[in-house]
Amino acid sequence: xxxxxxxxxxxxxxxxxxxxxxxxxxxxxxxxxxxxxxxxxxxxxxxxxxxxxxxxxxxxxxxxxxxxxxxxxxxxxxxxxxxxxxxxxxxxxxxxxxxxxxxxxxxxxxxxxxxxxxxxxxxxxxxxxxx
Numbered sequence: 411x412x413x414x415x416x417x418x419x420x421x422x423x424x425x426x427x428x429x430x431x432x433x434x435x436x437x438x439x440x441x442x443x444x445x446x447x448x449x450x451x452x453x454x455x456x457x458x459x460x461x462x463x464x465x466x467x468x469x470x471x472x473x474x475x476x477x478x479x480x481x482x483x484x485x486x487x488x489x490x491x492x493x494x495x496x497x498x499x500x501x502x503x504x505x506x507x508x509x510x511x512x513x514x515x516x517x518x519x520x521x522x523x524x525x526x527x528x529x530x531x532x533x534x535x536x537x538x539x540x541x
Contacts, residue, residue: 413437416506419535422496430491430535432506437530440484443509443521445528446491448502448537457522458504459491462515469518474500496539503534 414437418430432444445460459480460469468480479492489506507528515521 413530414506414508414532416504416532416535418490419504419537421538421540423541424497424539426496426539427492427494428496428537430493430504430506430537432489432491432532434487434508434530437487437508438511439482439487439489439508441511442529443513443515444480444482444489445507445509445521445526446478446480446489446504447507447522447524448500448504450502453502455505455524456502457524457526460518460521461489462518462521463509463512464514467518469522471522493537496537498539500537501539503536505534506532 414434416432447455447457449455458471458474459478461480477495482489508530510529
């Protein structure tokens with residue numbers, strides 16, 4: 411059974427927007443650090459935005475800063491990634507990942523490191539930016 415499920419991907423023109431969602435049926439996301447990653451064909455996985463559970467701190471990769479916004483809706487057990495001003499280079503499969511519960515992390519950048527060991531990963535949602 412899938413623990414994390416992403417949705418909201420699609421085909422959008424440059425400059426457009428999408429809202430990606432990450433939900434969990436059996437995990438409580440409120441007490442877990444969450445990361446959004448993406449991977450394009452032939453490229454390494456890239457951490458684009460991460461959220462720390464204990465204080466709501468967020469981190470954004472330089473490539474998406476000012477265009478992407480991560481947020482939590484604890485009532486819905488959902489973490490969303492609002493992506494605006496999309497560029498063709500944003501084309502990738504986007505994944506969300508959930509950390510072990512109540513894990514303390516001091517450096518936000520570590521959460522978005524490509525090899526950070528998250529407990530759960532979703533199956534991914536495709537974002538394609540093209541005319």
